[in-house]
Amino acid sequence: MxxxxxxxxxxxxxxxxxxxxxxxxxxxxxxxxxxxxxxxxxxxxxxxxxxxxxxxxxxxxxxxxxxxxxxELGFPNISSRYDANTSPHIHIICPKCGNTQDYEDKKFEELWSKFITKLNFKPIGQRLEIYKYCDKCSKIG
Ligand SMILES: [Zn+2]
Ligand SMILES: [Zn+2]
Missing domain, CATH: 1.10.10.10 (Winged helix-like DNA-binding domain superfamily/Winged helix DNA-binding domain)
Structure with a gap:
């Protein structure tokens, strides 16, 4: 960053x-x-x-x-979020409120970067996302 x-x-x-x-x-x-x-x-x-x-x-x-x-991290029904870290990294996102956190896994990110460079085209974007209700939203149900 x-x-x-x-x-x-x-x-x-x-x-x-x-x-x-x-x-x-x-x-x-x-x-x-x-x-x-x-x-x-x-x-x-x-x-x-x-x-x-x-x-x-x-x-x-x-x-x-x-x-x-x-x-920009855009979502269908909730406001976009903005990330100053533009290198590929994993996000854990709450689909209800959009709460977004980084999840660090250097090995996986290296593997992913290698996979991307092996492609015969330059992607215009990429997202690594895992969805999970945040503590606040899982309490509401
Ligand atoms: Zn939430
Ligand atoms: Zn991030």
Missing amino acids: LTLKQIITMLHQKGHKVTPQRLAICEILFSYKSHPTADEIYKRVSQKFPTISLSTIYQTLNLLMKLGLIQ
């Missing part, structure tokens, strides 16, 4: 402004492995920048995606 400093350098190199708002969004994405939704980012950033709009959040997310710095 890139550091905040590397992100700033990259944005500058590509000719993008690094506003304090953008920086705050990056900070949330790159400093925690929390896979936040746009709403969650909005709630946290607006504590510091009360005038920020949700569309600024989406614009920044789209920019970071275009630069390949984050990946």
Whole structure:
């Protein structure tokens, strides 16, 4: 995962402004492995920048995606989540609330990367997902 400093350098190199708002969004994405939704980012950033709009959040997310710095984890009935770790890794996802956690298994990830490189094409994306109700949702039933 890139550091905040590397992100700033990259944005500058590509000719993008690094506003304090953008920086705050990056900070949330790159400093925690929390896979936040746009709403969650909005709630946290607006504590510091009360005038920020949700569309600024989406614009920044789209920019970071275009630069390949984050990946979007989209789901059919729940909000997308955003991940600053763009290398292939396993997610454990609650299908009810979308709670997403990384699951570390280096051996499997190596094996998967080898398998991907053996393909005769370059995939446009890949997802490694395991579904499980989170503690909160399994209590509700
Ligand atoms: Zn859940
Ligand atoms: Zn992840």
